Amino acid sequence: MIIYNNVWLAxxxxxxxxxxxxxxxxxxxxxxxxxxxKYPVGFYTPNIFIRVGLFILTCIIVLFSGGLITxxxxxxxxxxxxxxxLFLGIITYISLEAMVKSxxxxxxxxxxxxxxxxxxxxxxxxxxxxxxxxxxxxxxRISFFMFLLALYYAMRFTDMLMTAVSLLxxxxxxxxxxxxxxxxxxxxxxxxxxxxxxxxxxxxxxxxGKKNAIHYTNCLSIIQIISLLILxxxxxxxxxxxxxxxxxxxxxxxxGDTKAAKVPFxxxxxxxxxxxxxxxxxxxxxKKDVILLRSGxxxxxxxxxxxxxYYHVMPVEGALCIIGAILLGLSYGVIKxxxxxxxxxxxxDLNEDNLMDKLKVESLIxxxxxxxxxAQNDQTRFGGGDxxxxxxxxxx
Amino acid sequence: MNIDLFKKLFEEDCISEESFxxxxxxxxxxxxxxxxxxxxxxxxxxxxxSTGLGILIYKNIDTIGHQVILLIIAAISAGCFFYCxxxxxxxxxxxxxxxxxxxxxxxxxxxxxxxxxxxxxxxxYAVFGTNYGMATFIPMLVLFYIAYEFDHLGIxxxxxxxxxxxxxxxxxPKQLLLNTDFNSQTVIFTYIFLGLLLLLAAYxxxxxxxxxxxxxxYQHFGVHLSFISLLAGYFFYFDSGVSFLFMxxxxxxxxxxxxxxxxxxSFYFLLLVVLYTYIAISxxxxxxxxxxxxxxxxxxxxxxxxxxxIGIIFLLINLNKKIxxx
Numbered sequence: 001m002i003i004y005n006n007v008w009l010a011x012x013x014x015x016x017x018x019x020x021x022x023x024x025x026x027x028x029x030x031x032x033x034x035x036x037x038k039y040p041v042g043f044y045t046p047n048i049f050i051r052v053g054l055f056i057l058t059c060i061i062v063l064f065s066g067g068l069i070t071x072x073x074x075x076x077x078x079x080x081x082x083x084x085x086l087f088l089g090i091i092t093y094i095s096l097e098a099m100v101k102s103x104x105x106x107x108x109x110x111x112x113x114x115x116x117x118x119x120x121x122x123x124x125x126x127x128x129x130x131x132x133x134x135x136x137x138x139x140x141r142i143s144f145f146m147f148l149l150a151l152y153y154a155m156r157f158t159d160m161l162m163t164a165v166s167l168l169x170x171x172x173x174x175x176x177x178x179x180x181x182x183x184x185x186x187x188x189x190x191x192x193x194x195x196x197x198x199x200x201x202x203x204x205x206x207x208x209g210k211k212n213a214i215h216y217t218n219c220l221s222i223i224q225i226i227s228l229l230i231l232x233x234x235x236x237x238x239x240x241x242x243x244x245x246x247x248x249x250x251x252x253x254x255x256g257d258t259k260a261a262k263v264p265f266x267x268x269x270x271x272x273x274x275x276x277x278x279x280x281x282x283x284x285x286x287k288k289d290v291i292l293l294r295s296g297x298x299x300x301x302x303x304x305x306x307x308x309x310y311y312h313v314m315p316v317e318g319a320l321c322i323i324g325a326i327l328l329g330l331s332y333g334v335i336k337x338x339x340x341x342x343x344x345x346x347x348x349d350l351n352e353d354n355l356m357d358k359l360k361v362e363s364l365i366x367x368x369x370x371x372x373x374x375a376q377n378d379q380t381r382f383g384g385g386d387x388x389x390x391x392x393x394x395x396x
Numbered sequence: 397m398n399i400d401l402f403k404k405l406f407e408e409d410c411i412s413e414e415s416f417x418x419x420x421x422x423x424x425x426x427x428x429x430x431x432x433x434x435x436x437x438x439x440x441x442x443x444x445x446s447t448g449l450g451i452l453i454y455k456n457i458d459t460i461g462h463q464v465i466l467l468i469i470a471a472i473s474a475g476c477f478f479y480c481x482x483x484x485x486x487x488x489x490x491x492x493x494x495x496x497x498x499x500x501x502x503x504x505x506x507x508x509x510x511x512x513x514x515x516x517x518x519x520x521y522a523v524f525g526t527n528y529g530m531a532t533f534i535p536m537l538v539l540f541y542i543a544y545e546f547d548h549l550g551i552x553x554x555x556x557x558x559x560x561x562x563x564x565x566x567x568x569p570k571q572l573l574l575n576t577d578f579n580s581q582t583v584i585f586t587y588i589f590l591g592l593l594l595l596l597a598a599y600x601x602x603x604x605x606x607x608x609x610x611x612x613x614y615q616h617f618g619v620h621l622s623f624i625s626l627l628a629g630y631f632f633y634f635d636s637g638v639s640f641l642f643m644x645x646x647x648x649x650x651x652x653x654x655x656x657x658x659x660x661x662s663f664y665f666l667l668l669v670v671l672y673t674y675i676a677i678s679x680x681x682x683x684x685x686x687x688x689x690x691x692x693x694x695x696x697x698x699x700x701x702x703x704x705x706i707g708i709i710f711l712l713i714n715l716n717k718k719i720x721x722x
Binding site: 014017018021027028031035044046047049050052053054056057058060061064065067068071110288293294297315316317318319320321322323324325326327328329330331332334335338344345346347 | 412415428429431433437443446448451455496670698699
């Protein structure tokens, strides 16, 4: 299914692993070079700047080629038919496959541009078909088409953004279909979406790291992030209430279209809104899962906004001051607490070069097993690194 | 880390036994870094606190009076500066790492509150009178001094922005007030001058090895400013022959940046040079094509763009290779 050379993809993973080991100072640069020689990768993957440049230039080429073709075909009255867009899309897609297969472009900017342009043209063609053939436009059909298309691109090119688009399109499709299915569609919507999102999350959690899905690791991480966020938003009080009372969605809770309308199971949704972010953070810290932790931190802010939309406990400036002070104090406290890594947590940036020198990991492990005084001794040894600064922060 | 993989690599004789031991050791006790989370929280804390205080002061302006507010802002700024001066490392011409990550944010808070202090002073009491040049010149000096003293890139960028404001203000307001129209001719020349000045600063930083790592920030602002203002100058004088002078300057500058980016192995500036030069050449070509006044000129220009963009792609790929091996 994947268009890329499988051996090269596997070698790329090995190289990444070696790079990480080199950054952690576990292996030397020579050893890294040796590994790179042994596991060749033939992809053309330039750095981010060149990638951006190639993306822009490819867009220019496609735009003007399309313009030129349109100019030549302008007399034939085919420009507003769906076939014309399909034709352009197919041409772009063929050139994408050709670029990747013959020139081994891999996330080079050229393939990104061709991928998005061809996908856009296919969707445009599909929408035009919809408009031409039926009178009532079914959005669920369009979003389902987008889901299938983006899923195909994501599977074939292991693209992260396409994965995100396909997952979102699928969720929109489920939403639209369920809404029209029956009269109680809207009232059961939050629960349905919660179930669907948790399924997606657990599924991707189970599949990630498996041998068959090794090349899709990034895509699966994206699925985790999005499903966690949607899982939260499905039960967020503000969203549940505004969706259920908006006239466009039928107001299926039955009474009123004012903002003050009550939502059944209000207590449940409020608990969900406030506590789920903290559950995420707790689980993220316990399982040392970055995705859970960061989405939890993000959602705390959203929970605060939701709460403030209903209850004005204090004016904005007071809230800002207090929250700001709490954040400053909290992070300062945690940084001080983690000066010596504890319970496997550290404040150090693990992606920096020569980390081992700075952290002296072996002494860390010792300092954790020994008692307090020993750890104190270690602290001075730490001082050689970035932090000490003559105990700058210690005497603050 | 993936132990099985490294075991295989070890058996294939890619890594030494010592390295393998190290890898085994680290994967026993994997550390989980909270670095970015905590940094984000710190930054958010500073931003929220300063915004909250700002609104609080603004709302209560009637009850507490201007002097008290000024005093509060000054106290915050002075307190932060005091902390920074107390904990700073001695000045050096090379890169100085900040004592701790808290330090950077305190310094940022100090500078932000200093700027609002000066602004407030000027707005309320018009300390500098109508001499707006002075009102922006003094903060600029302070910002540059702090950036060099504490080795802070963010504050250097603030200083450069302030420099632009100062130059813009000290050049145009007279005309602005007298003619009530924006004389873009003066503005263009000012910004060309500013851009070249920044490029000079970038050059001098490396030439005298005085804060070498500041070069990137200077160069970044300088390249964008000078290319954009040269292009603007070209279009402003489009009808007269002077416009080609701008183009000549642009190509000369492009050549300089091109050689410079090879010297410093910088992909970023290479890309910028290629794209800006491409815009310049394209506008010249389009001008030539449309001066033919023929129906074919549209088709020709389309073809030009397709061909030239393909050419630039190959150029970029080749330059990328060249810079990597250089």
